[in-house]
Amino acid sequence: MSLITNVMDHSLDDGYAEAAARRKADGDGGLPRTLRAKLGLAGGLVLAALIVTVGAAQARVEAPVVAKEREELIDRIDQETETADRLEDSVDELRADVSARQREALRDSGGNDRSALMGILSGATAVHGPGVRLVVDDAKDTSAGGDGDARSTSGFSDTGRVRDRDMQRVVNGLWESGAEAVSINGQRLTALSAIRAAGDAILVDNRPLVPPYTVLAVGDGGRLSDRFQNSPDGLYLHALQENYGIRTAISVEDEVRLPAAPSVTVRTAQPITEKGTS
Secondary structure, three states: OHHHHHHHHOOOOHHHHHHHHHHHHHOOOOOOOOHHHHHHHHHHHHHHHHHHHHHHHHHHHHHHHHHHHHHHHHHHHHHHHHHHHHHHHHHHHHHHHHHHHHHHHOEOOOOOEOHHHHHHHHOOOOEEEEEEEEEEEOOOOOOOOOOOOOOOOOOOOOOOOOOHHHHHHHHHHHHHOOOOEEEEOOEEOOOOOOEEEEOOEEEEOOEEEOOOEEEEEEOOHHHHHHHHHOOHHHHHHHHHHHHHOOEEEEEEEEEEEEOOOOOOOOOOOOOOOOOOOO
């Protein structure tokens, strides 16, 4: 308590108080006393006031110019915004025209619209319905084995790791067994999709996937499962499970959902001509 009381009673250090008293006694503190010092102080104040006045006047002169430039920028922004809006409207009109032409081109001889079916088959639209879920995973004790290359056509390398060639056969087997749409780990497959390898990683359309690999296929679930498991590709997958410990599980699902492909680009096209016409 004595320390707190001392701090409150002597808020200014004694040394500072003594120094201030000496300056006051010597005449060094306060305003200048000589005429020259007073004139110097007055001149400094006048110069500072002059600088402030000139700055204010210059800012006042330039204010209309700045305001005009600001208005011009606002006008340009408004004009460009209107141009962008017109372009967006034009794009919407062109998209609607393209869609109408696509629907017209995809009508069959009976006048039925096949655009929805083509969108499903091409992977351009998301689909859902009954199907199968096939999970393929590496063996529990996976070893690199040999040089780590994918299995050759003449035999298997000593590895329990799923390869890109294995997934190619799985997907092709599902297509041949009647699948209407297929995806791997959420990546929708189309006629332009590629399943490749980059080291030990499997790439689908240049996007790396990690095991386990979940393959979803839309179709007649029970029939699709039976046909696939009895197909050469299904037997191939069974052989991998028996000989190399690769884990697989297939189940029939009441409903599976597949997203649309990220981008479907038509690279080549040609008109269909009637027979007998050139």
